[in-house]
Amino acid sequence: MTVEIYPGMAVAGIGTLPLDVVARDGGLKVLRAMLSGDLPAPPMARTLAFSMTEVEEGRVVFAGLPSVDHLNPLGTVHGGWTATVMDSALGCAVFSTVRPGEAYTTIEFKLNLVRPVLPGMGEVFCEGRIVHRGRTIATSEAWLRDGKGKLLAHGTETCAIFPIENLMR
Template identity: 80%
Template sequence: MNIELHPGLSVACVGTLPLDVVARDGGLKVLQAMLAGELPAPPMSKTLNFTLAEVGEGRVVFKGFPTQEHLNPLGTVHGGWTATVMDSALGCAVFATTLPGEAYTTVEFKVNLVRPVLPDMGEVFCEGRIVHRGRTIATSEAWLHDRNGKLLAHGTETCAIFPIDNLTR
């Protein structure tokens, strides 16, 4: 049974990832399973109408549909929507490099909003790529484009990498 996030955008299910599977398989395999519908998409993808669309080693693409529900008081899509999509792409680019037994978390991120995101612009795409992967720190960069390839936002992120056992304490 698929859950429709927006017309033309659906996921198999929503929920949190089983940490034992993440610990066993590592990030890339887990993201591939999410994309295949074998593992759940995060619950916020239902709230914010975006989901994972492509996965590779150190690279991900999300797609989403900004809507009227995401507007700020002036009638453009709230920067928080854009920042959330960007943080997802930036973080998952790092996640796609984690090994079995590793986890990650965002330490800081910066987003530059270069054009307004509008609720009637249709599908948008956010590509995230790894820039550097060390033992405990990784950096990534991402770009949000409209369906015509026009840049809407870009950003960078730093993530900490740590033993996944730290999440179960």
């Protein structure tokens, strides 16, 4: 069942990932399956109007469409929307390096919001890249840009890497 995230952006389905598949396949294969529609996009993709558009080992790109549904009281897109898109790109850059039997989680992230995100500005794009992948810790960096390439925000993230059995209790 195709689900429209926003006009021009659709995914094959919405749901959570089966942990046994993540445990078996590792992050890159799972992310590629999400992108191809063999695995679902997360429910928040529909709620917040953003989705992954590219993936390779150590790098992902997300596209989103900020709208009036994401406004704060002053009429700009809430920083939480920007943070969620960026955390997704930062985390999935790490996830793309997770091997079978491993899982990950964000333990901290830092963002710099350098320009307002506004409804009506069109699609924005967030590229996340791995900086360092160790045995138990990984770091990533990301940039959120408008359709003309103008920087809107940038940030970094640290993720813990651990045995996926810790999630499968």
